Amino acid sequence: MATRTLIEAIREGLRDEMRRDPSTIVLGEDVGVKGGVFLATDGLYDEFGEERVIDTPLTESMIVGVSIGASANGLRPIAEIQFADFIFPAFNQLVSEAARMRYRSNGAFGCPITVRAPYGGGVHGALYHSQSVEAFFTHVPGLKVVIPSTPYDAKGLLRSAIRDYDPVLFFEHKKMYRSVRGDVPDGEYSVPLGKAAVTRIGAQVTVVAYGLMAHYALEAADRVEDEDISVEVIDVRTLRPLDRTTILDSVRKTGKCLVVYEANKFGGYGAEIAAMVAEEAFDYLDGPVMRVAAPDVPAVPYNHVLEDWFMLDPERIAGAIRDLAAY
Amino acid sequence: MATRTLIEAIREGLRDEMRRDPSTIVLGEDVGVKGGVFLATDGLYDEFGEERVIDTPLTESMIVGVSIGASANGLRPIAEIQFADFIFPAFNQLVSEAARMRYRSNGAFGCPITVRAPYGGGVHGALYHSQSVEAFFTHVPGLKVVIPSTPYDAKGLLRSAIRDYDPVLFFEHKKMYRSVRGDVPDGEYSVPLGKAAVTRIGAQVTVVAYGLMAHYALEAADRVEDEDISVEVIDVRTLRPLDRTTILDSVRKTGKCLVVYEANKFGGYGAEIAAMVAEEAFDYLDGPVMRVAAPDVPAVPYNHVLEDWFMLDPERIAGAIRDLAAY
Amino acid sequence: MTTTASETDGPVGSAGQPGGDRSRLAESLGLTDDDLRLMYRRVALARAIDERMWVLNRAGRVPFVISGQGHEGAQVGIVSNLRPGLDWLVPFYRSVAGVLTFGMSAREIMLAQYAKAPDPSSGGRQMPGHYGGSAHNILSTSSPVGTQILHAVGLALAAKIRRTGQVVVTALGEGASNQGDFHEGMNFAGLHKLPVITVIENNGYAISVPAAKQAPIVDLADRAAGYGMPGLVVDGADVVGCWRAGHEAVERARRGEGPTIIEAKVTRLTAHSSDDQQTKYRTPEELERERLRDPLPCFREQLLEAGVLSSELVERIAAEIAAEVNDATDWAEQQPDPTVDSATRHVYAEDPA
């Protein structure tokens, strides 16, 4: 076991998979010589050379579209989109092409690509370097969407994503890159896609979250503990395919569910979880399925006053837990 | 009053607004000489000329991006995306640019554009000419999203959309273009954005739907009527901003809510409605908030056997109503 | 030139005098007369299948047709230079002749037209015209135009990195060439000198929008210079000229010297698709005039003059093609529709291993 930051775990995951599988390549803007703007790919260029670690032109649709084609001819591309905010130029390639290659060809062709992108706010990134874009992709059959919250999961899930036979979007919260540390086994391990984690066991309220919010949910649970509110926390980890069982079992036990997400509330990913719980655990509910999410303004404003206003924090989550517990 | 098909009402709405407001232009692929692949713009080229009715190159990002720029310099562009399935190349321009022009400029610039696109299945359109893409846009603050279900609403809502000061996505179900007829006043009228319509009054179950599903919901309500199930049907009409009051008032009355949408179920727009109802009408619910939507495969397959399997129909909706009523 | 399985024991082989005399034309191309006859047969077969599609549509037997009448010469001429089984083809909805040349059979094409369960392109899931098939190295194609360019470039990138010696040919319309994906793909292909050939089949229309309203230049191949690659313009009615351009481009790619854009000036002999009324935007005179640019009669005349074809052989080929098309139609029509229980398959990989 060694302690790693989130970014270190990701870097190791990339390195280990590239060592293991010669068909893997990394491509994206500044991923080579510079090692990525967050240094996620630092060292890969030196170790694997410019043929397998490609500094691409500034063209996201190309990065994804070329990955799709390369994956049909024997490679396993691992693409980096510099910021999740800049994945939209590649939206057509991801949604119309990557997600449907297998279905539309009736299984003749697959699309084993991994697309990594840093997401999330709280880093003075403003409107275009702070977004949580998961809901635009979790609605798409054919795509898998992963958001890790610990170094252990990040490395283990990244390994599974790269080895997966379908396109996986792998979103990493940039605020967690260096602020979150944790143990990572030295040896080979992986974390399966499609399994949520119960990160805290409790009896009264189930809080479902992912990414940075999975940490804030735990902090919030701590805060209300001495108020004798027992909170169970679930880290979704894989948003699609969703581990419905883990979430439903928990809510059937606690009878109350709070869904927390960093994105805009209206039409966000948490709406699907809330709707699913409301539909499938209705008989067990002792209170409304609640959601705590970002306000419905376009994205995180830059000025610190506005940014602080936009971003969720443990206290706001704790407040919602108290309301729900008191319900 | 005159009877009109949906497409006729839309055509008249476009014509009337172009006559009223010289700053309006229509642009898109084949919208000029051909009058659009569904003939929605038929006749406009002859009446208003090639300067105001522009046959564009085959480039959706340009169509939207140029509309954004033109709207900042005194025009009111009405863009047509030939099929909603082909709006994805313009996703970045819609989500990053049109939706945020006002917010990011702190109100200095607006973006009064209307983007029309035919959507929906059941017409042998297969994977790429059948999609319901609303959920990708209803999550976006700054955008407005409209889906009319009657000729009256189509013309009235289109007028409001064109006159609106913000970007409006106007999705028209292509299967309804010629199959749906209805009365349309001869004179000037408009239907405000942001208001849902109660299209059938009932007591036991509230069914919330839009577009083609708003019709199927009414048919389903008829089917269960003689089984003594009284159904209230709400046609959402404007998906964003959502008329929460009309929906919540109805559910608080009936105690049961079924949300119907044609898109893939997981993460679809209906999830937001279901989540909102579950959160804000919990004390009034006598049953789970249920959803009937499309299966989670990429989109409508072509072969008629598979297409019939994919598409919802009144009977499936009636079945869900029965289940909910019996709950 | 490589023949594909379905063709080896075809009429052409029997037609050419084995090892026999060689026409000047064939000689000038470094081909045999049989090669030229095979190319003619492909153009004629594609046309016959294509015409059958429209007949079936008018007869109400298939709901939709989109096809390539007028484009066959460019497709056969260029694709004939590829090596089936090694190289890749990334077609578009007009590539009937292209996929035939690259190994698809008339039956397989008709399966797509009827959207039957055994359809190798999509198992009946996609509209007709969306050809693909792993058995033939024809990548599955979608409807949004231009996206396939990037897939072709990606296939070529993998070919270069894996040193497979593969060459990739992709095709699109002139309208699609204005899409952003074209720019991004050509830039990357030129940058890495990838073995990919991009064929712009310029038929002068994007549905109803004429070339003059699509781009400010006449020859889209001129854009190749901006991507550091050669751009060739060929007459799509000149099948031999298309073969020459394809040969030059494929050889260059094979030598590792990078990509080429070939713009073939073709004509669209039908409406855009069975849903289109082209008389609304094309005059009878224009339609009449365009018939002169039909590659089928042009090629036939050329080969007759060159002594590669005889009227007897033309008739025999026509008869054989008629039989082949009838067989493909009847056979495909009898194949089963996909079943409902198959509808949820292949959203994700089924057994990763």
Add this chain to the structure above:
Amino acid sequence: MTTTASETDGPVGSAGQPGGDRSRLAESLGLTDDDLRLMYRRVALARAIDERMWVLNRAGRVPFVISGQGHEGAQVGIVSNLRPGLDWLVPFYRSVAGVLTFGMSAREIMLAQYAKAPDPSSGGRQMPGHYGGSAHNILSTSSPVGTQILHAVGLALAAKIRRTGQVVVTALGEGASNQGDFHEGMNFAGLHKLPVITVIENNGYAISVPAAKQAPIVDLADRAAGYGMPGLVVDGADVVGCWRAGHEAVERARRGEGPTIIEAKVTRLTAHSSDDQQTKYRTPEELERERLRDPLPCFREQLLEAGVLSSELVERIAAEIAAEVNDATDWAEQQPDPTVDSATRHVYAEDPA
């Protein structure tokens, strides 16, 4: 050449002998010496503001800087040809000198740098460098590169349809010029002969990616031919040359003869932004060498030789600029932050009427 409000009673007016002698250089350009001094002042002021931004960042007073040191000559030279109040500028994050030239004041730029409530660009909502302002006809800009090209083309389309006589200038980096939006925008601008000038400020890098890994050609302006428009290449250190190119392009657009692409070869004298460590991908030798391409000293020398500037005047201008930058900094820093209750405003129009 039009001066903007903030400049009319500036030092330059007082500096030039009123109606006085006219240098050969000015004469050859059809300008006055004051015009040239004004251009020099703009380059120098932009540089001074820019350097101040970095000082503030290192001092921990502002969290982020992205700016245009090395790009000022091209921006001032070209934008000086526009008519403030009539024309449009669609800038990018390096356009400090461009927006100054088009009417923004040092104070307004510093307001964006400090993200204060009165910031005309975004009210502190966007990162510094995202300039815009309705008072100046500077369209609000976002972060995704290349998107602004289409907005500039749209502004120009409206100008043409409404017959306003407006000319639009937009700027982007060479990296962004590979984005699909560039292709789609240039194609449409060329097609409709729109009055838009697209300035590619080629500084040889997209963050760390050198030009050689971005595109297969040296001069991106060569792509203009593929869009049916002229493409000019200018040395960004040659302010007069940039002015000439801008003048030619603006006149052409004004005459209704259509768009132009101008590629200015500039140098990036700083790291990409305050978040970037350029020493990881640029050698000390290169950084040293690049200093020779700094437009500020080049322009100064040229004007001194031409007798348009004197060392006294240079010093006086420097002193005035220092005062202006200090004033802008101190004033901006004291302005209020936006308030929380303003955060939900302007998602949608507030009073449509």
